[in-house]
Amino acid sequence: MLRVKSLSVSYGAVQAIMNVSLHVSHGEFVSLIGSNGAGKTTLLNSIMGIVPPKDGEITFNGDSIASYSVHKSVKEGLALVPEGRRVFPNMTVYENILMGGFTRSSKENEEKAEEIEEMFPVLKERRSQAAGMLSGGEQQMLAIARALMSRPKMLLMDEPSMGLAPLVIKDVYEKLAGLSKSGLTILLVEQNATMALKYADRGYVLENGRIVLQGSSSELLGDNEVKRAYLGKEYKEKWER
Known part of the structure; x- marks a missing residue:
């Protein structure tokens, strides 16, 4: 479905992504993990058409999309949930949801919004409330709901757990797992x-703008280097004993 081949992205003289290749098949849930500054957000932004690539290819459903605008990428079936959620705080929850359907007619948006509110009951309860008054977890659900309004074939998720409590993170991931089981393809960076x-x-590991590991989730969870670098202090303490 999505194929990135030998992609390089630069900000002036700074090269953020170097010769990155990855693929996501229809219906897959794929994670790209890496530390802050590894280039994860740049990769998503390049796929979405926000940041143009310097070199390489990006294809989606067989079509080259490297030169697409964001608007065209959305029409082709890509949707991005950005880092930090970026809801419109002074607009109501319902108005935020409708903003995601900018490529559709008002009638289509009303029908889709009703469907999405059934998927996210907390948003239906707070539909008239200003989005800025929601908790961080509720805002993340709202950002996902807004992205779903464009009826995407593939959802790009940028750091969904950022700033959220562990129980809230679990709720967000279970919602994403449910969407994946329903057939939505997901590429997530974390x-x-x-x-x-x-x-x-499956997963990929990005370090300093390069893919350094890839494999099934179970393989990466069992890899000592992944454990050392990404699975935190608890693992480190066990490893050093």
């Missing part, structure tokens, strides 16, 4: 390797 790999089918 620093929280434990959660990302627990729910994903």
Whole structure:
């Protein structure tokens, strides 16, 4: 479905992504893990058409999309849930949801919004409330709901666990797992390797703008280097004994 081949992205003289290749098949849930500054957000932004690539290829359903605008990428079936959620705080929850359907008619948006509110009952309860008054977890659900309004074939998720409490993170990931089981293809980038790999089918590890490891989630969770670098202090203490 999505294929990235030998992709390089630069910001002026700074090369953020170097010769990255990955693929996501239809219906897969794939995670890309890496530390802050590894280039994860840049990769998603390049796929989405926000940041143009310097070199390489990006194809989606067989079509080259490397030169697509964001608007065209959305029409082709890609949707991005950005890092930090970025809801419109002074607009109501319902108005935020409708913003995701900018490529559709008002009638289509009303019908889709009703369907999405059934998927996210907390948003239906708070539909008239200002989005800025929601908790962090509720705002993340709202950002996902807004992205679903465009009826995407593939959802790009950027750091969904950022700033959220552990129980809330679990709720967000279970919602993503449910969407994946319903047939939605997901590419997710995360620093929280434990959660990302627990729910994903496969994973890639990005370091300093390069893919350094790939494999099934179980393989990566069992890899000592992944454990050392991404699975936190608890693992480190056990490893040093």
